[in-house]
Amino acid sequence: MSVSEFILELKGITKIFPGVKALSQVNFNLAKGEIHALMGENGAGKSTFIKVITGVHSPEEGEVYFEGHKVNFKNTRESQKLGIAAIYQHVTNYPDLSVTENIFIGHEKVSPVTKRILWNDMHKRAKELLDSVGADIDPKVQMGTLSVAEQQIVEIAKALSMDAKVIIMDEPTAALTKTESEQLYKIAEQLRDCGVSIILISHRFEDMYRLASRVTVFRDAQYIGCWGVNEITNEKLIYAMVGREMTQLFPPKENKIGKEVLKVEGLSQTGYFADVSFNVRQGEILAFTGLVGAGRTEVFESIFGITKPDRGKIYFEGKEVTIKEPLDAMNMGIGYLPEDRQKQGLVLQWGIGQNITLATLKDISKAGWLDHKKEADVAKTLAEKVTVKAVSIFDTADSLSGGNQQKVVVAKLLASDLKVIILDEPTKGVDVGAKYAIYEIMRELAKQNYAIIMVSSEMPEVLGMSDRIAVMRDGRITATLEADGITQEKILEFAMLEKK
Amino acid sequence: MENKRIIENKKQFNLKQFFFQWEWMLVAVFIIVNIMNTSLSPYYLSFSGIMDASMTFLDKAFMVLPMVFIIILGDIDISIASITALSSVIMGVAYNMGLPMPLAILLALTVGAVCGFINGTLIVRFKELPAMIVTLSTMTIFRGIAYIILEDQAAGKFPEWYSYLGWGYVGPIPFMLIAFIVFAVLFGLLLHKTTFGRSVYGMGNNITACRYSGIKTDKIKVIVSTLMGVMAAVTALFLVSRTGSARPNIAIGYEMDVIAMVVLGGISTLGGKGRMLGAIISIFIIGLLRYGLGLINVPAQALMIIIGIILIIAVTIPNINLDKLTKKKVAA
Structure with missing residues (x-):
């Protein structure tokens, strides 16, 4: 030729x-x-x-x-x-x-x-x-x-x-x-x-x-x-x-699914998503997948109170709730790990410790006065729990690798008293070793009865980690599937093809 | 393989880091300014001399304290001198109309708080507008109102005791200085020891991350702006006490002096960095420098040039240093 x-x-x-x-x-x-x-x-x-x-x-x-x-x-x-x-x-x-x-x-x-x-x-x-x-x-x-x-x-x-x-x-x-x-x-x-x-x-x-x-x-x-x-x-x-081989291994499931914690009905936001309904139960890992731009992040930002949905109802532990701002969601027990950890998750110039306690300043203070000793202890415990690779809690966040930064954001979530944890692309830009550590943490949390929602575009982790899978396309949920026995082909069909 | 990693949570004392702080630079400059003043006037270097000198600039120092918060947030407020003018005018007019002085003072503080609240609300309501533009508008509005109320008249004839605020002494120390120290300690504690201050630093570095962490970022901005307004009114109380009358054209240019003191204090206009102590030292550097140059009759315009030059040097020195240090590291 x-x-x-x-x-x-x-x-x-x-x-x-x-x-x-x-x-x-x-x-x-x-x-x-x-x-x-x-x-x-x-x-x-x-x-x-x-x-x-x-x-x-x-x-x-x-x-x-x-x-x-x-x-x-x-x-x-x-x-x-x-x-x-x-x-x-x-x-x-x-x-x-x-x-x-x-x-x-x-x-x-x-x-x-x-x-x-x-x-x-x-x-x-x-x-x-x-x-x-x-x-x-x-x-x-x-x-x-x-x-x-x-x-x-x-x-x-x-x-x-x-x-x-x-x-x-x-x-x-x-x-x-x-x-x-x-x-x-x-x-x-x-x-x-x-x-x-x-x-x-x-x-x-x-x-x-x-x-x-x-x-x-x-x-x-x-x-x-x-x-x-x-x-x-x-x-x-x-x-x-x-059609790749499953090269990543996932920690084994040990969770028991309990009663429903969060239910969303007909949630809509003009231009972003429409008529989104789903629920998530204690101990369950619910994956939200679909192509980039399908509206998944927008759904959860509106549930967490970053934006406002136009229509729809949110029920928490059976009661209808209104979430006006992130603090409302957090006080209820809903935590959100944002998609962009550098812009939305971390204060990069700060040490690990201050980042971990940022969302829970109330817990490390008395009547508004910071208790630095308590802060250092809380930060140390959590940083070790999620196995951040760092020397001290004063190491700045921007000195860490992507995976370790993500662990810090996870530790920040764990500092709150949560029942539902929403993880948006938790392993994006994270190396294989740190990925496994994050999966382990997710499994451990599910075992402790947290309800977990994982937004992810990575098929292997969607299949390997979740109990149920919701697929979104163009702002709508096109299918909610039991994870057992599902194939990537099936999911991609719902994510990409126009409904016949 | 899964052996637990130990993460240190005690801060190690680092001698180099301790001395490599902006505040030491400021202390050095402070000493230089005093040496200069001493050589200019043989009467300067005495306790009472410095005390007297401090009374010439301490009125605006009250505004430096909340301005530190505002600049750490990454915002700026240039309407503060107008708030000072408006609250002093309203206080003067209210007193002349028969309101008892203590109530007139309270009214002035309320006016300051309301002005600050308006600034803060506008800033969080219209996020696409920079704080500079918002306060540029309110700057002209507030002073405009002051002019409408009093035109180019003065309100005054305040009771005898009111002049104590600006002229009085407690033993050898001016009352104003004591008041300033009390406020400085309060603001310093608020910034460095409370969750409120922590949130302010967080917001200056990454406001989005703070929002996602459940911090009520809008509320904090409004509170800080309101505090700024209150302190602008406090400045009005002392300034009017010193001048003896309230006029709509008082405190002109104060915002620039205040911002200069904050920036020289090592508080980055990009937000998130700097400490209260630096700003406090800077108040005395700029204040005493002005006083000293005033002793040898340097005209006010020349003073502005000198302060401008000092500012440029002050903000460029850390940048130059950092650049060189990092380059050395790469080469080595």
């Missing part, structure tokens, strides 16, 4: 971040005028891969060929110059600037002599580009006034303005309605017919079936395979994405 057949080809790409292999010997190729889907679970390495293509990261090993020539991009400017453009999931635009300014930012048309910006030329060219993708958008309006779909089209026009030959679309339809997606599909097809190549990253099977001719799957930073879209089935694809 001659190299020049492909506009872009990557061979044996390995990218290592401190402590993690983000990509391991992956391959990918893209033909001229092809739409090639790239799929994989959260954390499979797709984003890192895109960043290697665009020059944000340079790989430790492997080669990148563009139009048959070996290239080595050091930054995005270099890749852009050759015609590679990426459109990201979270559109990175300037909402207060006009559409024209957004399209030409960084490569404005200027008069060669006076360096004056040629507004008329730019507006005209912007209009041409938008027309060429069949979009009726006034280039003079503010970007922020456009819908997400329109903003995405502007981003595509921006790519075209730089004569892009390869356009990378990262979850382009994630925030779009059906009709908007349809419009985007048409634009993508049109570009393809003009000879532009597209790398499509999407969790939605609909997108891939509709547009792509081939699909490449990554899993755990590895290249799994590449198939023609017409020769692959849902089952085959899901197996390719998740």
